[in-house]
Amino acid sequence: MAVITIDKVSRWFGNVVAVNDISMRIGPGVTGLLGPNGAGKSTLIHMMSGFLGPSAGEVTLDGAPIWRNQQVYRQIGLVPERESMYDYLTGWEFVLANAELHGLTDPGAAARRALALVEMEYAQDRKAGTYSKGMKQRVKMASALVHDPDVLLLDEPFNGMDPRQRLQLMELLRRFGADGRTVLFSSHILEEVEQLARHIEVVVAGRHAASGDFRKIRRLMTDRPHRYLVRSSDDRKLAAALIADGSTAGIELDGQEKALRIQAVNFQGFTTLLPKVAQQAGIRLYTVSPADESLESVFSYLVST
Amino acid sequence: MNPTVARLTVRGLLGRRRGILLLVVPAVLLVISLLARGSGQDKHDLAASILGQLSLGTLVPILGLVVGTGVIATEIDDGSIVYLLSKPLPRWQIITTKLAVAIATTWAFAALPTLLAGLIVYGPGDGLAVGYAVGALVSGAVYSALFLLLGVATRHAVVAGLAYALVWESLVGNYVDGARTLSVQQWGLSVARSVASDGMINSDVALGTAVPLLIGVAVAATVAASVKLAGLTLVSEE
Structure with missing residues (x-):
């Protein structure tokens, strides 16, 4: 030993x-x-x-x-x-x-x-x-x-x-x-x-x-809040549909980037929710990119908790 | 002495390009001696300038520098020293083994050629060739110890060593009388003088001063190098 x-x-x-x-x-x-x-x-x-x-x-x-x-x-x-x-x-x-x-x-x-x-x-x-x-x-x-x-x-x-x-x-x-x-x-x-x-x-x-x-x-x-950058055919309508669901904690309309900044509560829930909601509302998704998936951000999240 | 450390050190020192570099020093000395012998100038003056100044004053310190730092600084620089240090070996044993290799190499490549050069220029008479050779032996040993310490203590060992060998020994020693008392070259010449017949070799330092200084510096440098190696910090790459 x-x-x-x-x-x-x-x-x-x-x-x-x-x-x-x-x-x-x-x-x-x-x-x-x-x-x-x-x-x-x-x-x-x-x-x-x-x-x-x-x-x-x-x-x-x-x-x-x-x-x-x-x-x-x-x-x-x-x-x-x-x-x-x-x-x-x-x-x-x-x-x-x-x-x-x-x-x-x-x-x-x-x-x-x-x-x-x-x-x-x-x-x-x-x-x-x-x-x-x-x-x-x-x-x-x-x-x-x-x-x-x-x-x-x-x-x-x-x-x-x-x-x-x-x-x-x-x-x-x-x-x-x-x-x-x-x-x-x-x-x-x-x-x-x-x-x-x-x-x-x-x-x-x-x-x-x-x-x-x-x-x-x-x-x-994986349970930490995840941030995504999403562009779609109708950002405002998508935002309204998403905020109703519990897996989304906050949404910001970024006028400059012409995109939505979404804070999801849990990773699994959000990634299955997003395409479903978009489809139901007849919205096309152009961009879905995680904003903070780098290892450093994962680590710094760990430190702050 | 640790035979494995000695073997690794010898192979590292002589195996690479440095081995050829080391041969340049004796070659230069012997070629110059042969040329000088044919020049017909006064034998005694030639011996003083070739053996005293060129060999003991320049070639021995430079060889001591290349060898003294070569037996350890290269390994510290590239990090391979880790494999020696991550063993339950007393640090002084690593240092004394490497020092022994350095001294033997300095003797083979500087002291022996000095003897040969002396025989070529002056012949075997008056103990002159032997005197200079013994001077090269002792100063070569002390240079090895000093530059080994430099190799452990600083990452800029070669620059620091060159500064010492050229600036202090050659320049300051030539113009400032007092500085000669603290010059390995003069200590070596002092020993050489005592070996050769009277009046053959000049030195500014008395033998009674030179010998304790030679021994003291060699021992102090070796102890310091061992202590330094025991606390060697490897810089992390992050």
Whole structure:
């Protein structure tokens, strides 16, 4: 049982606050760290992996501080986001070197096992510089797994992977989680996190926005008021017909845009209602576009609630 | 010493284009020595300008800079240092291993060619060639330690190192007498003087001052680099 505890942690760089008073506990199983780009995910992962000291608060692994404590690496495997590795080494040499650096008793066997785990034996004699992004990612995984760690930290591991590689990696991480290891990965893509992690931590603008079961948070995300921009053959008539229904909270006639700005209460209800109402009233719909579907707006909604 | 760190460092240092760059320094020195030998000028003056000024004054510091920063700054820059640091290795062990590689490389590519250049220009007499070579050994080692520290401490290690090597050692040292006491080149020459026969090599610093300074600076730089590496912060890309 390895547990990473982040206790009232803040981190600032000069005047910029990257992480603002976050507390969370990452236990066994797969946890997704979700947030838009620039939210502070990498800063958090850097602190969890001992490459950044918190400005305030404490980051610990089973009670031991992580910052300036090399002994934690016996338990932690780290897959950094940056691609650069020792490009002049072959995959085999690279993973073997990592095993040796860990001081393992049989580094050769450990390296073989790790490369088999990520299914990279077929390319292990090629120089890392010739690898594709997905291959590099897998060799980096192997180097992180070579000492059989209890904790696996991955910073944006799916970036640049093709769908097949993505599925493979997800399967691997799922297996580790099921084994009782503590797996944490960061992502800015909702669907990735949804497929892999049941437990998620959401970080927005340096703050801890949500924590818990994915489905609950997903519901929060979809149940928020949605805004749409609608153009039709008769905006005023459409507005009158829509406002009568409970799934619409407000409608504004935007004279400049020549469109309706509609605030819907619930996503499902409104999307089925709109075409029905339009059809009944004999109105043609020209444009129906969600005005705030970007991930950032989903996140900022979460923060404000 | 950690053999894996040493192996990775050697391959990173010599494996790429830098390996060829490193060969340029001894090549320049040897070519100039051969040309000088044919010029018929006073042997002793030639030795002082080629070995004292060119080799100890310019080539040794530049090589120390390329090697000292090359053993670590490149890895810090491209982020691959993560793979060394995410291991339960004492940080001083990483530093001393990399320092050993840097010193060995500096010796092979600067001190040894200095000896050869000395033999070409002056011959084996008066302990002159050996003296300059020993001077290159000690100053090369200290430069390696200093520039290794720079490589850990700043992202602009090469610029800072060049500023030190060129501005301080060459310029200020030539015009301000007191500055020479704090010049690695002069410390190296001081050791060289004590090895060669009397009156063969000049230095402004007494041996009793130079040796403690050489050792002190090397040890202090190594300790500082270890401490600095233990708290190395990786800048996040966000």
